[in-house]
Amino acid sequence: AAGVIQSPRHLIKEKRETATLKCYPIPRHDTVYWYQQGPGQDPQFLISFYEKMQSDKGSIPDRFSAQQFSDYHSELNMSSLELGDSALYFCASSLYRANTEAFFGQGTRLTVV
Amino acid sequence: AQSVAQPEDQVNVAEGNPLTVKCTYSVSGNPYLFWYVQYPNRGLQFLLKYITGDNLVKGSYGFEAEFNKSQTSFHLKKPSALVSDSALYFCAVRDSPGGGADGLTFGKGTHLIIQP
Numbered sequence: 197a198a199g200v201i202q203s204p205r206h207l208i209k210e211k212r213e214t215a216t217l218k219c220y221p222i223p224r225h226d227t228v229y230w231y232q233q234g235p236g237q238d239p240q241f242l243i244s245f246y247e248k249m250q251s252d253k254g255s256i257p258d259r260f261s262a263q264q265f266s267d268y269h270s271e272l273n274m275s276s277l278e279l280g281d282s283a284l285y286f287c288a289s290s291l292y293r294a295n296t297e298a299f300f301g302q303g304t305r306l307t308v309v
Numbered sequence: 310a311q312s313v314a315q316p317e318d319q320v321n322v323a324e325g326n327p328l329t330v331k332c333t334y335s336v337s338g339n340p341y342l343f344w345y346v347q348y349p350n351r352g353l354q355f356l357l358k359y360i361t362g363d364n365l366v367k368g369s370y371g372f373e374a375e376f377n378k379s380q381t382s383f384h385l386k387k388p389s390a391l392v393s394d395s396a397l398y399f400c401a402v403r404d405s406p407g408g409g410a411d412g413l414t415f416g417k418g419t420h421l422i423i424q425p
Contacts, residue, residue, distance in 0.1 A: 200352075229413075238399060238415040239353070286352060288413075297343055298413060302352040 200301035217272040221289030228270040231286040277308045311336040315416035322390045330385040332400030342383040343401040390423045
């Protein structure tokens, strides 16, 4: 079965650079979530989208932005990167109001040097 | 606001013995509870969920969890542990069904170590 696809899997950036992470949800899923998991930490909810509109916002820094496109894929844009942004970024998808669990991708490991 | 507590950073169990990973939660409305497992350098894998109905939920790989409303707990259990069960386990809660609202709030995770 198709799963959530994230790209790239690994990314190395320097401080103050920008990064774009991509997420392709499971087919027919209309909701996308972004989570950030720092080293040794639990995943923290950043932001979610439903039908291309922002659904909810968590602890996403102002330097980050995200959007969901007409094909339901989502991109997380990160600017002015800081060392503390180094983390595993997960995308998850689900079907809105269907009482389904969120399926997670394998994540993008971002390292800021 | 919603929160999850996993009181144990690590649980050690001998292979073949039963295991329990504890989780308690706090939500303002009805709880929707989940367990995920994470292997090193991998994404979170869904194990099981409680939405409504039977308090004993059965999931993947022989795991089950018991929802206890009075104790606000959702402990993960397995009758006989395998070495391959060794991983990081996250309990999560959401106060809404489906894919809207707040997303999932995770606990800090519990390292489960199964000793041969």
